Amino acid sequence: MFYQWMTKMGLAVLLFSFGANATYAQINVFACEPEWAALTRQLGGTAVKVFSATTNQQDPHHIQARPSLIAKVRRADLLVCTGADLEIGWLPLLLRKSGNGNILAGTPGHFMASDYVELLEKRAVLDRAMGDIHAAGNPHIHFDPQRIQLIANVLTQRLIKIDPANKTLYRQNGQDFSQQWQQAIKGWHRAAKALRGTKIVVGHNNWVYLEQWLGLVKVATLEPKPGIPPTSRHLGKVLAQLKQNPAAMILISSAQNDKSARWLEKRTAIPRIELAFGPAKNKTLEQWFGQIVAQLVKSGS
Amino acid sequence: MRNTLLLATITATLFSSTLVVADSEIKPIQQQLDMLRTEYEQRIQALEEQLLKTKEDSQPEQTAAREVQSVLKHNKPSIKPPSVQSNFNPAINLILDGRYANFGNDPEGYELPGFALGPESGLGKKGFSVGHTELVMSANIDNKFYGKLTLAVAEHDRATEVELEEAFIQTLGLGNGLTVKGGRFFSAIGYLNKQHSHSWDFADAPLIYRGLFGNQLNDDGVQVSYIAPTDTFLKFGAELLSGSRFPAAGNTNDIGAWTVFTELGGDIGIEHSWQLGLSHWQASDIKDRQSGGHAHGGVAVETPSFSGNSKINAVDFVYKWAPNGNPKNQNFKLQAEYFDRKETGTVTMLNSGPPVEKTSYEGHQKGWYAQAVYRFKPQWQAGLRYDQLSSRNKGSDTGVLGEAALDNEGHTQKRTSVALDWLPSEYSRVRVQFNKDDSYENSDNQFILQYTMSLGSHGAHPF
Numbered sequence: 139m140f141y142q143w144m145t146k147m148g149l150a151v152l153l154f155s156f157g158a159n160a161t162y163a164q165i166n167v168f169a170c171e172p173e174w175a176a177l178t179r180q181l182g183g184t185a186v187k188v189f190s191a192t193t194n195q196q197d198p199h200h201i202q203a204r205p206s207l208i209a210k211v212r213r214a215d216l217l218v219c220t221g222a223d224l225e226i227g228w229l230p231l232l233l234r235k236s237g238n239g240n241i242l243a244g245t246p247g248h249f250m251a252s253d254y255v256e257l258l259e260k261r262a263v264l265d266r267a268m269g270d271i272h273a274a275g276n277p278h279i280h281f282d283p284q285r286i287q288l289i290a291n292v293l294t295q296r297l298i299k300i301d302p303a304n305k306t307l308y309r310q311n312g313q314d315f316s317q318q319w320q321q322a323i324k325g326w327h328r329a330a331k332a333l334r335g336t337k338i339v340v341g342h343n344n345w346v347y348l349e350q351w352l353g354l355v356k357v358a359t360l361e362p363k364p365g366i367p368p369t370s371r372h373l374g375k376v377l378a379q380l381k382q383n384p385a386a387m388i389l390i391s392s393a394q395n396d397k398s399a400r401w402l403e404k405r406t407a408i409p410r411i412e413l414a415f416g417p418a419k420n421k422t423l424e425q426w427f428g429q430i431v432a433q434l435v436k437s438g439s
Numbered sequence: 440m441r442n443t444l445l446l447a448t449i450t451a452t453l454f455s456s457t458l459v460v461a462d463s464e465i466k467p468i469q470q471q472l473d474m475l476r477t478e479y480e481q482r483i484q485a486l487e488e489q490l491l492k493t494k495e496d497s498q499p500e501q502t503a504a505r506e507v508q509s510v511l512k513h514n515k516p517s518i519k520p521p522s523v524q525s526n527f528n529p530a531i532n533l534i535l536d537g538r539y540a541n542f543g544n545d546p547e548g549y550e551l552p553g554f555a556l557g558p559e560s561g562l563g564k565k566g567f568s569v570g571h572t573e574l575v576m577s578a579n580i581d582n583k584f585y586g587k588l589t590l591a592v593a594e595h596d597r598a599t600e601v602e603l604e605e606a607f608i609q610t611l612g613l614g615n616g617l618t619v620k621g622g623r624f625f626s627a628i629g630y631l632n633k634q635h636s637h638s639w640d641f642a643d644a645p646l647i648y649r650g651l652f653g654n655q656l657n658d659d660g661v662q663v664s665y666i667a668p669t670d671t672f673l674k675f676g677a678e679l680l681s682g683s684r685f686p687a688a689g690n691t692n693d694i695g696a697w698t699v700f701t702e703l704g705g706d707i708g709i710e711h712s713w714q715l716g717l718s719h720w721q722a723s724d725i726k727d728r729q730s731g732g733h734a735h736g737g738v739a740v741e742t743p744s745f746s747g748n749s750k751i752n753a754v755d756f757v758y759k760w761a762p763n764g765n766p767k768n769q770n771f772k773l774q775a776e777y778f779d780r781k782e783t784g785t786v787t788m789l790n791s792g793p794p795v796e797k798t799s800y801e802g803h804q805k806g807w808y809a810q811a812v813y814r815f816k817p818q819w820q821a822g823l824r825y826d827q828l829s830s831r832n833k834g835s836d837t838g839v840l841g842e843a844a845l846d847n848e849g850h851t852q853k854r855t856s857v858a859l860d861w862l863p864s865e866y867s868r869v870r871v872q873f874n875k876d877d878s879y880e881n882s883d884n885q886f887i888l889q890y891t892m893s894l895g896s897h898g899a900h901p902f
Contacts, residue, residue: 195765196709202900203902209704227899231901235666237618237666238612244582245582365865367817367818395817
């Protein structure tokens with residue numbers, strides 16, 4: 139039913155944008171992660187040309203400031219990224235090298251999604267001995283659909299500010315998105331009702347927003363510390379713990395090394411679920427979330 | 440009842456979408472929203488009370504109510520200060536570097552025949568020693584400038600010396616892909632030269648860097664670069680330099696040396712990326728460039744001194760592979776550089792004679808290295824490097840050339856290196872390296888155990 143609905147909406151948007159947008163050049167959007175690329179594509183429609191710096195197979199913590207990325211930032215009118223230090227290892231360098239004044243911090247072209255929502259796991263104490271942690275809070279906010287809604291609202295306003303000529307288009311797209319999104323959330327809630335309280339093991343601590351949203355309970359993490367690869371000693375501990383107190387599934391992301399998760403799956407018979415860490419190329423956020431919920435429900439039942 | 444909730448959610452969402460606008464527009468909307476929020480919250484409370492009473496199918500409603508509440512809670516006007524790139528201003532980074540080295544030959548006797556070595560071009564100390572301890576401070580100064588300082592603390596001949604490696608400012612977002620840099624910086628010649636030695640994949644510089652630059656070339660001046668608005672990365676740049684530092688020397692003109700460079704780069708799919716660089720360095724009027732003379736009892740006697748002009752052309756190429764574009768778990772890097780230097784002028788042996796030993800000089804030196812580094816596990820990487828140099832230097836007095844270490848003695852310099860790095864995190868590294876070094880006629884086996892640690896705010900490494 140969703141898809142029918144979406145097609146209708148998509149068609150309407152398309153028709154609308156043809157009329158409103160024919161004479162203006164598209165604005166260039168540099169999205170750091172595929173989820174923001176998908177969101178911007180949906181909100182911007184034909185008025186934007188979106189480039190995603192990473193795929194859902196890539197770990198956005200560890201990207202190299204490649205020449206191709208500098209060339210893209212050089213021409214960007216709008217940067218849509220997570221912020222909260224997720225891209226600290228590469229984005230500042232891209233900005234500095236690009237010679238592009240439109241997307242520097244403090245300009246309208248610099249949009250950091252995490253600036254507009256509350257983050258979980260803000261740290262009072264910072265010590266590198268704790269692993270690779272983010273002071274500003276856990277940056278993987280795109281796993282909470284309500285936070286996505288809030289970000290979509292602000293991003294719509296930002297698109298209008300940067301490209302006022304297409305104001306009506308952006309406003310319309312924003313409204314359409316909200317409607318579809320809220321409808322979709324309801325569907326996911328119904329589908330994932332039974333998942334509440336499900337015990338899970340995670341590879342890296344990047345599912346907190348999903349856990350909070352669907353009421354999943356994390357009982358163990360394969361990484362001994364964030365960003366530090368699993369050691370056999372730590373895995374031994376996790377194994378012992380799970381024998382005492384089993385979990386229903388092992389969650390790992392598509393961008394992660396799945397070796398230790400496979401090992402644990404073999405030893406414990408707890409199913410390993412590999413979830414896409416963001417929408418695949420040319421997929422919408424709704425398709426991606428739908429897939430995740432379906433995977434979880436299938437494995438949880 | 441569900442419909443009411445849906446309506447509430449949608450209304451709240453729609454209102455929130457008009458929230459972030461110019462400051463002047465926010466206040467009335469905020470007041471409106473506050474009113475709405477109170478109203479909704481009351482309604483939700485009522486609903487929740489009702490819901491609690493409803494036994495059947497009460498779960499989704501409660502969840503929905505929570506959602507609406509959470510939306511309302513988050514709908515405070517979303518104006519926060521823009522994210523800061525670092526929690527420290529300026530970002531401070533300290534690099535600790537130490538090593539244990541063992542050489543088959545006496546490192547004091549090191550030479551690179553055919554190349555007149557500059558300062559700091561030796562092998563370093565045998566046994567335990569602390570390498571370059573670097574203190575780096577950097578920050579965006581304001582929305583127009585970025586600044587960076589790198590101090591290197593090292594010990595030479597039992598005296599602790601502080602060297603100013605970098606102290607520059609750079610424009611931010613000048614527009615049209617333009618960037619201007621001024622101060623002291625690493626010249627854009629070559630590939631490795633632009634990087635800090637602590638981020639190199641081997642404990643020592645390639646032989647050609649050692650031979651031409653005394654490991655690395657930094658100078659005072661100004662650099663202008665331009666990135667073309669193309670999908671393929673294309674950068675052009677030029678530097679005007681003081682020319683007061685090796686391998687230029689002497690304050691002859693205002694502009695003692697200059698460079699031009701271009702970089703070209705791109706991706707092939709998601710897993711492969713590459714960069715090609717061409718660069719040229721030139722110093723037209725070098726006066727009295729001294730190189731390491733024969734030291735006898737700590738007093739430098741007969742130090743060779745070059746005056747004339749010097750031109751260097753360089754080609755560098757880098758290719759990187761990372762499965763699925765994730766370099767953290769596994770990656771491969773292939774890198775090669777070629778340098779060619781031509782010099783004409785005179786070489787004088789200072790403190791010689793009388794009569795002073797002197798020769799005309801026409802030098803041609805070239806060299807290349809190629810290295811491959813494979814990160815086979817997230818915390819382990821192995822590297823293999825091969826160096827080769829050659830030189831053909833001519834002069835009116837070959838005897839003087841020989842004394843000035845400019846005669847290659849018919850020897851082709853070669854070196855093969857292997858390294859194994861353990862990288863517990865991106866901030867620490869322990870490395871073992873072995874070199875089979877044929878820099879001069881007596882082949883040398885060199886073993887280096889090195890640690891490099893980064894404390895504090897660690898900046899991103901360039902490609």
